Amino acid sequence: MGYQTTAAKMNTIFADLSKDYLIYAPKxxxxxxxxxxxxxxxxxxxxxxxxxxxxxxxNYSFKEVLLPISETLFYFTENEMKEADAPKKGAIVFLRSCDLHGLKRMDTIYLENGAVDTYYKRLRDNTKFILMGCESSFENCFCVSMGTQTSDDYDAYLKVTGETVLVDSHWDALDAALAGATPASVIPDSVTANETVVTIPETVPQTLFDDPFWEDYGNRCIACGRCNFVCPTCTCFTMQDIFYTDNGKAGERRRVWASCHIDGYTDMAGGHAFRNDKGQRMRFKVLHKVNDYKRRFGTHMCIGCGRCDDVCPEYISFANCINKLNTLVNDTAKEEN
Known part of the structure; x- marks a missing residue:
């Protein structure tokens, strides 16, 4: 159901909803x-x-609402353990279509990829998502190539033009709050083309895993991990045990964001590491986003938001990397034929 109302009315509605929800949006x-x-x-x-x-x-995605940068999982002493309390309030998150698709990727990793992650689930179950439309494409976006430029899997869509607000609601509580508002036909804004276009290879032969192509990124990447931290579908973390200074036998365990690009991520006991070379780390990330994940779950992990290209201090373009990989795959196929 669609509505037309005013910004003042919507602010009043959100003020009332804030009794039960924290409201997050790009600021x-x-x-x-x-x-x-x-x-x-x-x-x-x-x-x-x-x-x-x-x-x-x-510049950053919505994911830290559901996956905090540092999250205490439980507290411990030498004799007992207590799980950290869940937040008292739920959350309302404003986000764009590509990020809604990113949410589905996070759901797959934390809810369907083996045992359910209860810490993620308790936040996810109490979060509502409000779609923000895109009237035009942003720099480095390639959502159209990834098929993530539209989504109808939202609790509400909201468009603000001056003091006029258009709402498409799929949420009973919001419908009730908007009772009496002017009915309207509301269609979310979405783009139909991006300046950046990406072509993803159907499959990547294993023979290309050790191709010199990846060495180009080993020479340029500085292993800062920024691309992972801004990405809405990067979900890796590490664990930290924090011991209190006044009692060395008590403390807390925290889940903290980690990155497949940074030094030490794959370190093992005995000083072994899987991917010391930065080019190998780039290969791991790229193939996970546009090859491995799809083979397992049916969709590409990358959503085409372009934030990794925006943030890289070495101007490494993930979009260009995919296109170069596609060319390499095609050239290899021609040689084999």
């Missing part, structure tokens, strides 16, 4: 970028629609 943080004159757009709590950055792509 502009002035001067918080690499330099003092550069802003950062990242997720934070909002209390007013005017705080939401609709016109630009967020």
């Amino acid at each position: 502009r943080y002035v001067g918080d970028g690499t330099f003092v004159h550069i802003d950062t757009i990242r997720y934070g709590e909002i209390t007013d629609l005017s705080e939401i950055e609709f016109a630009e792509k967020s």
Whole structure:
């Protein structure tokens, strides 16, 4: 059901919903970028629609709402263990179509890939998602190539134009709050083309796993992990046990974001490591995003948001890497024939 209402009315509705939910959306943080004159757009709590950055792509994804950067799982002493309490409030998250597809990838990893992750599930079950449309494509986006430019798997869609707000609601609580609003036909904005176009190979022969192609990235990548941290579908983490200084036998276990690109990620007992070379790490990430994941779950892991290209300090383009890989696959097939 679609509605037309006012920004003031929606702010009142969200103020009422905030009794039970924390509301997160992309916000502009002035001067918080690499330099003092550069802003950062990242997720934070909002209390007013005017705080939401609709016109630009967020530098970071929504994922830290469901997968906190550092999350305490349980507390322990030498005799007992207590699981950390769940948040008292649920969450409402504003996000774009590509990120909604990223949410499905996270669900697959944490809810369907073996045992259910209860810490993720208890946050996921109490979160509502509000779609933000895209009137035009952003720099480095290739969502159309990945088929993630549209989605109808949302609790609500919201478009703000001045003081007018259009809402498409799939949420009973929001329907009730909008009772009496003007009915309207509301279709989410979405793009039909991106400047960046990506062609993904159907399969990648194992003979290319050790191809010199990957060495180019070993020479350029600095293993900072930024591409992983901004990606809405990178879900790797490590565990840390924190012991309290006033009692060395008590502490807490935390789940903390990790990255397949950074040094030490694959270190094992005895000093062994799976991927010391940065080119090997790039290969692992690329093939996981556009080959391995699809073979197992039926869809590509990458959603085409382009944030990895946006953030890389060495100007490594994931989109260009995929296209080069596709060319390499095709050339190899021709040689074999």
